Amino acid sequence: MSKQIRGLRRSRIRLFSVIVTLTALPCLSQAQEIGDHQYTSEAIQAGLRVYSRECALCHGPQGDLVSGINLARGEFRSAQSDDDLRSVITEGRAQGQMPAFDLRESELSGVIAYIRAGLDPDGIAIRIGDAVRGLALFQGKGECASCHRVNGVGPRTAPDLSAIGVERSPANLQLNLVDPAAAILPINRPVRIVTRNEETIIGRRLNEDTYTVQLIDSNERLRSLIKADLVTYEISEAPSKGPTNLTPAEVADVIAYLLTLDGES
Amino acid sequence: MNTLNTGIAKLVKSALKGCLALLLAGQSLYLANAQVPYDRILNAADEPQNWLTYNGGYMSQRYSLLDQINQDNVGDLELKWVLQNQVFGAWQSNPIVVDGIMYVTERPNSVMAVDAITGRVFWKYVHTPDERARVCCGANNRGVAVLDDRVFMGTLDARLIALDRINGEVLWDAEVGDVALANSVTMAPLAVKDKVLVGIGGGEFGIRGYVAAYYADTGEQAWKTYTIPGPGEPGHDSWQDDDWMHGGAPVWITGSFDAEQNQVYWGVGNPGPDWNNEQRPGDNLYSDSVIALDVDTGELEWYFQFTPNDPYDYDAVQVPVLADLNWNGMPKKVMMWANRNGYFYVLDRTSGECLVAKPYVRVNWSSGLDENCRPIITPQPDGMPTYPGNQGGTNWYPPSFSPRTGLFYFSAWEDYATIYRSEEQEYTPGRAFLGGGFSVLAPAPDAPTIGIGRTNPVNNWTDEVGHASLKAMDPNTGEEVWEFEQYDVSDSGMLTTVTDLLITGGREGYFHVLDAKSGELLYHKNLGGQIVMAPVTYMVDGVQYVSIISGNSLFTFALKG
Secondary structure (H helix, E strand, C coil), X not given: CEEECECCECCHHHHHHHXXXXXXXXXXXXXXXXXXXXXXXXXXXXXXXXXXXXXXHHHCCCCCCCCCCECCCCECCCCCCHHHHHHHHHHXXXXXXXXXXXXXXXXXXXXXXXXXXXXXXXXXCECCCCHHHHHHHHHCCCCHHHCCCECCECCCXXXXXXXXXXXXXXXXXXXXXXXXXXXXCHHHCEEEEEECCCCEEEEEEEEECCCEEEEEECCCCEEEEEHHHEEEEEEECCCCCCCCCCCHHHHHHHHHHHHCCCCCC | CHXXXXXXXXXXXXXXXXXXXXXXXXXXXXXXXXXXXXXXXXXXXXXXXXXXXXXXCCCCXXXXXXXXXXXXXXXXXXXXXXXXCCCCCCCCCCCEEECCEEEEEECCCEEEEEECCCCCEEEEEECCCCCCCCCCCCCCCCCCEEEECEEEEECCCCEEEEEECCCCCEEEEEECCCHHHCCECCCCCEEECCEEEEECXXXXXXXXXXEEEEECCCCCEEEEEECCCCCCCCCHHHCCCCHHHHCECCCCCCCEEECCCCEEEEECCCEXXXXXXXXXXXXXXXXXXXXXXXXXXXXXXXXXECCCCCCCCCCCCCCCEEEEEEECCEEEEEEEEECCXXXXXXXXXXXXXXXXXXXXXXXXXXXXECCCCCEEECCCCXXXXXXXXXXXXXXXXXXXXXXXXXXXXXXXXXXXXXXXXXXXXXXXXXXXXXXXXXXXXXXXXXXXXXXXXXXXCCXXXXXXXXEEEEEEEECCCCEEEEEEECCCCCCCCCEEECCCEEEECCCCCEEEEEECCCCCEEEEEECCCCCCCCCEEEEECCEEEEEEEECCEEEEEEECC
16 A cells, blocks of 8 residues: 655545545454453453442542552552552552452452553553563564664664653554554655655655655655655555564563653663 | 946935935835824725735735735745744734834734834833633734724733824723633724724633724723623524523634625634533524624624534634625625635625535535525534534634635645534633533544644644645635645635735745645745744835744745845
8 A cells, every 4th residue: 555645736535545544443454353452341341340349448439549559540659560460459568558359360350451441441451461571572572673762772763662651552552563554653654755866765754844854764864855856755554564473462561561661761 | 437427327326315215214204103094994905005904904805906026026035024022822913014114913912013124123012911811722812903093902801902003102901801701802903983893702711702892092882792692682592591691602803894884794703612512502693603793883784604503613703705796797795704614605795695605625514505504414423523623624814815816715624623522511600611622533543633733843743634725716606716735734814916926824834925826836935933824915115025924933025135
């Protein structure tokens, strides 16, 4: 799939088709079922019941009554992964101020799902794994580091992920891995340009306006081009990478790692 | 010999030049002190060297007879001066130019008198609005009106202030509305005959809108007409219970005037709460309408409602653009109106009758209009996008009509949609009264979208969330004749000239000059900051200037030399 813009005129069909893709999203076929990466809505509903019965008393209906903790927003004192949450709930904390609970497995995973869904019974709950394993996957099997730069290390051609944990929601990070075509930001669509002197430039846009486009090319050079001088200007609707081959558990680990990237380090 | 001769000739020439300069200077000194009586404003077209009202004249055509800059020499435009704003934020002001002096406002409520040749400032008046002042969308002010020896400015704390135009001294300061109820004035006032007319803003705060007229010499109120009819008045039954008391219908853009009809025309804004129309059943007159008022008494003579019971914030605050046309073979006094709701209308301004109306962008909140141009509504299911989006197919940006080309020009937003969310809200005096919210449709979750203004030099939202199209419309058919597209959206107004130039800008900071006949680009320059006002043109000492505000600077161009 590629679309072409020549000079200033753009085709309405192109814009329209983008929007169609958008609204038709749920029907796109995906390499992996999104469901593998998420808690089911039954689990979330079960969690709602446990939460109201056992937890709301201290944490409040919005999950924000214990100071320094906001369950709905995923703000904890020490816990990060779902396994951490599991141990908090089954072992308790702070000499029993946070009691230990003896819950059935379905109740336990339910209440974690409900917390991950932002205490919204209709929300989406993304599985969040282990950040340390996630870092290893990011640099190893996932090959993410071969394209992405984090905290000053890595190539510059793909988007820098140093602050991605605060820029994107867990759901969007997951979509980025499982179905990149549905999650790609318009500005990140790969471009292919042919200039009047027959140079072909492949790159990623940084900025664009009516008359010009600024990009970083595949040799990490910053280029600014005047559209009227271009022979070809194609913006691909397909992302430059396919859905990940990582297993759902590995994806959960990578998400946990990405969520630690807050642009601060 | 030759050298001597030329030497003498040079001397004589420069002496002559000196005299001329003196003469001209003397003349402009005299002119600078001249009055601007109503007659001069009424006949503004006879003095194209000046820009006497917000829209260049009572018909609001923003069409200039100045012809020094034309299609052949427009490439020779060069920057003559820049006036830097001292306050950050969108600079939406529209200058007025009187005999070589420009009057322009700065956020929140300052007026400057500027030498229109050099850009140097004679005086600056600063009004600090009451700290209770509340506006939805920035501390905007769109300019002054001039009449006789006074300039008039409306303020964010809902006052109307008259200044001596020679020294900026306050002559009077009248209360137009209650600042504690979030009333405000952001528009440039309109001076007609012996009065100054102004509308009240606050459509996001549950006000009850109105237009009011003040005697120019004393500041005493002459009349006040509510845009929501009270008990016993016709149209009151388009509201239920006490909804009318805080139903919005603000007036925040300068109207137009037809001396023959003795009528002023005003666009009226959205009903409140903005996004929950179930909370205010009925047509909600005269929200999202144009109203025609008798200029002497303020009496309502007719109205036309574009969007009854509006849940989309489709304010009808566009400038009513008036023209006397040979409309499909019949002489007609028309009013042209590209509405925020996505339809372009041509009305008979003697009666308010709708002559033709067609969508100019994708519209899905309505499937069309009935024979009276009332929309056949097709509300979208929850969570689905509505076209055009909340900022509208167009908005308050002043259009232009060129009698030479017979075309109407304005900035439209294409492929822009929003998803609305409504909720029940109780009215609390002076507080935001919105009844929900909206998000801009984007092609991916978390994708950046278009904001109300542009503050980022990097466009990371791209044209996929909406982009600008400058449209040239034929009022005979309601059809688009040509369009000029931009990558980002545009809130820029239009200016046309007798040399068939169409001068405008956009959020990207480009100043564009097009051929008004064909839409062909003749000239463009990167001025670097969002252009959210309309350019003006004027002439001093035989030189035609074009002024345009981009970002925090007012740039003035003229031909080289």
